[in-house]
Amino acid sequence: MITFPNAKINLGLRIIRKRPDGFHNLQSCFYPIGWSDVLEIIPADATAFSSSGLPIPGAAETNLCIRAYNLLKADYDLPPVHVHLHKLIPIGAGLGGGSADASFALKLLNDRFGLGLRTELLEGYARLLGSDCAFFIQNRPMYCVEKGDMFDEIAVDLRGYHLLLVYPNLAISTAEAYAAIRPRQPETDLYDDLLAPIDTWRTTIQNDFEASLFPNYPVLAAIKQQMYAEGAIYASMSGSGSTVYGIFDAPVICPNQFSDYSVWQGKL
Numbered sequence: 496m497i498t499f500p501n502a503k504i505n506l507g508l509r510i511i512r513k514r515p516d517g518f519h520n521l522q523s524c525f526y527p528i529g530w531s532d533v534l535e536i537i538p539a540d541a542t543a544f545s546s547s548g549l550p551i552p553g554a555a556e557t558n559l560c561i562r563a564y565n566l567l568k569a570d571y572d573l574p575p576v577h578v579h580l581h582k583l584i585p586i587g588a589g590l591g592g593g594s595a596d597a598s599f600a601l602k603l604l605n606d607r608f609g610l611g612l613r614t615e616l617l618e619g620y621a622r623l624l625g626s627d628c629a630f631f632i633q634n635r636p637m638y639c640v641e642k643g644d645m646f647d648e649i650a651v652d653l654r655g656y657h658l659l660l661v662y663p664n665l666a667i668s669t670a671e672a673y674a675a676i677r678p679r680q681p682e683t684d685l686y687d688d689l690l691a692p693i694d695t696w697r698t699t700i701q702n703d704f705e706a707s708l709f710p711n712y713p714v715l716a717a718i719k720q721q722m723y724a725e726g727a728i729y730a731s732m733s734g735s736g737s738t739v740y741g742i743f744d745a746p747v748i749c750p751n752q753f754s755d756y757s758v759w760q761g762k763l
């Protein structure tokens with residue numbers, strides 16, 4: 496069985512406070528996008544993992560797809576499987592690609608082997624694999640709070656807009672990005688700011704990681720500035736970086752300044 500785990504972008508990202516468990520409470524809108532990996536899982540004589548496309552750091556047994564399989568295998572009678580991942584979503588990019596692979600593996604195993612697990616139970620397993628993972632079970636625009644693993648409905652609909660994503664071939668570790676950030680109590684409510692017209696977002700909606708990462712990585716600020724120069728209605732870094740996205744009301748011709756980077760564009 497084959498599935499296509501997709502990335503997400505963060506529309507606003509506010510880091511509110513550090514928790515006693517070392518994680519951070521946040522506020523953000525996670526929004527699914529079209530940049531996708533390809534994940535195939537089939538029954539096999541022995542469990543194995545292979546990959547193609549972009550190289551994935553770490554041993555096979557630490558890959559989030561295998562960790563998802565092992566998590567379910569501990570509770571359910573699953574046969575050995577061969578997992579093949581064709582990796583296309585950049586890694587350390589703030590796009591949640593690894594988290595998507597994990598949750599899509601859970602969903603695929605649930606479907607293929609008829610486990611009958613409902614959404615809440617799948618989200619519970621996903622939470623054990625990473626803070627971003629539970630989002631990819633329902634995989635629809637959500638206002639996310641706490642560790643990024645609890646959700647509220649939000650009526651943000653960007654269908655019809657065009658998205659340009661630029662990954663400047665720079666992997667930023669999520670843990671390091673969090674270690675460098677200073678949490679803050681926001682002055683406005685992000686939920687309300689997101690419901691205002693998109694052309695207000697430029698002045699009201701920020702990603703808090705930008706303030707700590709842009710001084711060390713000036714390329715990120717330069718890409719964001721270029722997005723606005725190209726006519727973006729809104730531009731931001733996604734997650735803990737390093738991908739910067741622009742939202743446009745029409746398709747864009749990718750500027751020369753981005754020619755050395757990994758670029759994706761498509762409709763939202």
Ligand SMILES: C[C@@](CO)(OP(=O)(O)O)[C@H](O)COP(=O)(O)OP(=O)(O)OC[C@H]1O[C@@H](n2ccc(N)nc2=O)[C@H](O)[C@@H]1O
Nearest residue numbers: 518519589590591625626627642643669670673734735736
């Ligand atoms: C920053 C965000 C925003 O959407 O996205 P990405 O940039 O990774 O896509 C997420 O919070 C990333 O979530 P995820 O990538 O699943 O993180 P995890 O694997 O759970 O944790 C990696 C490390 O990040 C830190 N971490 C993560 C989530 C959180 N709410 N607080 C934290 O402090 C912890 O140091 C943790 O050890």
Ligand SMILES: Nc1ncnc2c1ncn2[C@@H]1O[C@H](COP(=O)(O)OP(=O)(O)O)[C@@H](O)[C@H]1O
Nearest residue numbers: 552558559586587588589590591592593594596
């Ligand atoms: N299937 C996978 N795809 C990508 N990264 C993975 C995967 N499994 C484990 N990882 C590990 O997760 C980390 C990056 O996660 P990823 O979700 O791609 O980045 P980000 O958190 O920036 O969105 C890397 O350290 C990588 O070794």
